[in-house]
Amino acid sequence: MLILMASSAWAVIETYEFSSPDLASRYHLLSQELRCPKCQNQNIADSNAPIARDLRVVLYEQLEAGQSDQQILDFMVARYGQFVRYRPEVDRQTALLWWSPLLLLVLGGLGVVRHFRQKERHPERGLTAMEREHVDRLLKDRLP
Amino acid sequence: MRVKRFIPLAVFALLALLLFKGLSIDPTALPAARLGQPFPDFSQPELLTEELIDASALRPGPALVNVWATWCYSCRVEHPYLLALAEQGVPIYGLNYKDDSEKARQWLADLGDPYRLNIADRDGTVGLDLGVYGAPETYVLGADGVILHRHVGVLDQAVFEQDIGQWFPALAKLGQANAPESSAQ
Numbered sequence: 001m002l003i004l005m006a007s008s009a010w011a012v013i014e015t016y017e018f019s020s021p022d023l024a025s026r027y028h029l030l031s032q033e034l035r036c037p038k039c040q041n042q043n044i045a046d047s048n049a050p051i052a053r054d055l056r057v058v059l060y061e062q063l064e065a066g067q068s069d070q071q072i073l074d075f076m077v078a079r080y081g082q083f084v085r086y087r088p089e090v091d092r093q094t095a096l097l098w099w100s101p102l103l104l105l106v107l108g109g110l111g112v113v114r115h116f117r118q119k120e121r122h123p124e125r126g127l128t129a130m131e132r133e134h135v136d137r138l139l140k141d142r143l144p
Numbered sequence: 145m146r147v148k149r150f151i152p153l154a155v156f157a158l159l160a161l162l163l164f165k166g167l168s169i170d171p172t173a174l175p176a177a178r179l180g181q182p183f184p185d186f187s188q189p190e191l192l193t194e195e196l197i198d199a200s201a202l203r204p205g206p207a208l209v210n211v212w213a214t215w216c217y218s219c220r221v222e223h224p225y226l227l228a229l230a231e232q233g234v235p236i237y238g239l240n241y242k243d244d245s246e247k248a249r250q251w252l253a254d255l256g257d258p259y260r261l262n263i264a265d266r267d268g269t270v271g272l273d274l275g276v277y278g279a280p281e282t283y284v285l286g287a288d289g290v291i292l293h294r295h296v297g298v299l300d301q302a303v304f305e306q307d308i309g310q311w312f313p314a315l316a317k318l319g320q321a322n323a324p325e326s327s328a329q
Binding site: 051 | 176275277
């Protein structure tokens with residue numbers, strides 16, 4: 001299991017010497033948060049595309065230069081768009097992406113409420129006298 | 145009550161329309177983050193002269209900035225078309241992206257040089273600032289040096305006419321004037 005995890009998280013291995021373990025852990029988080037522009041369903045930690053390697057170098061250099069996570073993400077977004085983040089900021093373009101699950105949930109909820117309201121308004125009518133007689137006759141034949 | 149019956153059909157139709165549209169969307173095409181912004185400033189040597197140049201060297205526009213490299217096979221494919229465009233008077237600036245300058249100079253000597261000048265972006269920093277994620281890429285710069293359009297992939301006649309020609313109206317007229325002549329030959 002450990003080996004599996006290691007191979008997926010650090011499939012592409014470069015050795016960076018970080019000046020502090022904190023920087024190293026931020027590097028691992030950010031390199032999994034950032035998406036490779038070339039090979040679109042991989043993060044830059046997993047991808048061995050040249051552009052992903054370049055972005056890892058930039059990430060390393062900026063971390064060592066003391067940039068904050070937000071500054072680094074802004075740097076990437078300015079160049080590659082919100083696409084480069086797996087969790088893009090909420091703006092006009094990504095609003096639908098962020099809010100559609102909630103929208104669908106609300107719509108579904110409204111549907112359920114409506115369904116039960118309607119049931120309340122039109123409770124199931126009982127059997128008419130003729131129907132009951134019919135049922136009784138059928139049951140009498142079957143039951144011992 | 146009758147209308148209700150058609151709701152599933154309407155939902156289906158909407159969904160079908162949405163999914164059908166999805167078929168024609170190219171998922172690898174990324175929106176260019178730098179559209180509407182000036183070409184990012186840089187200071188890099190020119191490929192042939194080794195003189196340091198900056199973004200002001202890319203004027204006047206409208207012009208094309210073509211990202212290329214000798215390791216990029218598609219760049220070889222589009223190279224003849226770039227030569228043809230340059231011949232018709234389209235200013236093309238080259239961004240020689242993460243390349244060996246010696247090989248790049250050899251390439252231009254062998255295949256012809258369509259470029260007004262070439263930024264020798266050996267470590268890819270200009271490309272990174274521009275948001276390049278592969279070669280070839282071609283950018284359209286406006287008269288004021290603002291990035292108007294990005295095309296990813298091989299540039300050919302069809303792409304030029306459809307997406308880029310609008311910024312070179314003089315050329316469009318020229319092309320029309322030339323067309324009957326060339327077909328008569």
